[in-house]
């Protein structure tokens with residue numbers, strides 16, 4: 001059995017593995033795809049001390065750092081169920097999709113999240129070529145350009161306010177007949193001179209040429225009329241979905257499906273910790289996920305020494 005078994009091999013899982021292995025305890029990582037979301041990222045410019053890198057390079061560095069220690073990496077393994085220990089200090093079991101199962105004295109859940117797609121023509125084609133999901137990450141790439149934000153909830157309206165300070169013009173498109181964000185955000189948004197808001201508007205296509213975005217189309221749901229907005233970037237802000245379906249009923253989740261954790265990364269299940277985008281941690285970023293992974297590993301180690309199992 002492992003001392004610490006980490007499920008998920010993104011920045012949170014890799015950081016947890018390095019921190020756990022450095023304690024000299026038996027550490028394993030099972031991940032569907034080692035590297036996680038950074039595999040799908042083009043430029044990364046906000047991981048402090050790394051001026052600029054790209055996703056695949058960052059993912060390779062995560063794996064190399066983890067492999068420098070005695071960590072059992074089980075890549076391409078999907079976890080399907082978590083079975084808590086039946087007695088204090090007992091083993092926790094994780095069932096895998098391949099039919100196997102792993103046992104450990106402590107478990108760190110770091111299965112990340114995925115951005116919800118709008119699923120219109122052009123979205124997949126121009127991902128990272130004008131279609132973006134993270135204003136903190138990619139906002140500066142559109143300095144002085146025109147962008148749209150799809151989604152008028154809190155994250156969409158926050159993104160539009162944030163982007164309005166960086167880009168030339170922001171068009172916000174919301175499907176419902178009004179913005180769902182908090183009133184204070186909506187009034188801030190409406191006060192900005194370089195923002196146009198369309199409600200009751202259905203995004204129908206992201207258009208492009210020469211391999212990059214050049215516009216988006218939306219339909220006015222009242223009149224049925226279609227509009228084309230010329231622009232260089234589209235930020236999709238219709239939700240971040242945590243990869244926690246498999247934990248429903250075992251670990252306490254928020255109403256958004258995020259694993260509820262405290263400041264030390266404890267979940268409600270003894271010996272089970274969590275870190276990164278799959279949790280209630282505020283702000284979903286690489287540097288934050290990595291820090292949370294370190295926290296969870298140190299808490300798992302603390303749990304092991306206090307329960308006398310290591």
Ligand code: FAD
Nearest residue numbers: 008009010011012032033036037079112137276277285286
């Ligand atoms: P993830 O990176 O999502 O990793 C989750 C891991 O869990 C993966 O290994 C996955 O395969 C695995 N997994 C999931 N379910 C299971 C399961 N059931 N069983 C086993 N394994 C499972 N952040 C920045 O700070 N800067 C940026 O520039 C930036 N750009 C981004 C661009 C894009 C296009 C995207 C999508 C995200 C970007 N982010 C950026 C956000 C950043 O990638 C995430 O905050 C970060 O990767 C979260 O790390 P994580 O380890 O919590 O989860």
